Amino acid sequence: MSVTSRYREAWEGFWREAPDGQGAVFWDAAAAQTVGLHLALFEPKLRDPGLQMIDLGCGNGTQTRFLADRFSHVVGADLSAAALDHARHDDPAGQAVYRLLDAADKTEVETLHAELGDANVYMRGVLHQVEPDDRQPLAEGIATLIGERGHAFLVELSEAARPILGGLAQDPAGPPPKLVPVFRHGIAPGEVPDDEVPELLRAAGLTVIASGELPLITTEFTADGARIELPSKWVIASRTA
Secondary structure, rough: OOOOHHHHHHHHHHHHOOOOOOOOOOOOOOOOOHHHHHHHHHHHHHOOOEEEEEOOOOOOOOHHHHHHOOOOOOEEEEEEEHHHHHHHHHHOOOEEEEOOOOOOHHHHHHHHHHHOOOOOEEEEEHHHHOOOHHHHHHHHHHHHHHHOEEEEEEEEOOOOHHHHHHHHOOOOOOOOOOHHHHHHHHOOOOOOOOHHHHHHHHHHEEEEEEEEEEEEEEEEEEOOEEEEEEEEEEEEEEEEO
C-alpha cells in the first residue's frame, strides 16, 4: 500500500512554492527548539547509537542537519522530491544523505531496510498529517526500518492542538501567513486521537517504552506577538522493551 496520488501531489505543490532557508514554513523551527529537545529524551534510550539515523518526513532538512552533527550516518527521507531539493540546497556540505521514500509502501521500506540495515528513526509531526488509511502502513514501515535493534521517536500533535489550529484558521484577520499555504494545498493537520499513536505502534509489533508531552514549536506568531506553540505528545518505541 502507498499514499494516494492526491496526498503526494499536495506535498509536491507545497514544497515547490516554499521559499528556501530555515524557518520559511510553519513548522520549521530551529533545531535547538525541536530535535535538540527531543534528542535529550531519545538518545539515552538508544540500544545502538551507531545505527543509521533516519529523519522520516525530513522536509527541508533542518532537523536532519542537526542529527548529522551528532550521528555518523544520517538519512533524510521524504515523500516529496521538491522537499528533498530544498534539503539538498540547504546542505551544500552533504552532511546527510537524502532519499525519496513513501514510508507507507511496504516494498519501498523493505528495500531501504535491506540497504541500511536496522536504523533508529526520528519522526516529527508526520503521522497527524497522514490520511487515516495510511496510518497503520506507516507505523508498520517504521517497524520495518528499526528492525530488531533500532528505536523510533515520534512526536505528534495532540488532540488539544486541533481547536487552536481551527481558531487560527478562522481568525477574522485571516490565518497567520505561514499557515495559508498549508491550508491552500489541502495538507491541514488531521485529527489523530491521543491514544491512536501508541495503538498503531503496538499493532505494528512495537513496544512503547517511554512517552510524554512537549509543545511543538512553530515559526509563526499570533497577532499580539506570541510564538505559536501547539500541544504535542511524544513516544519512544522499539521491537522489544
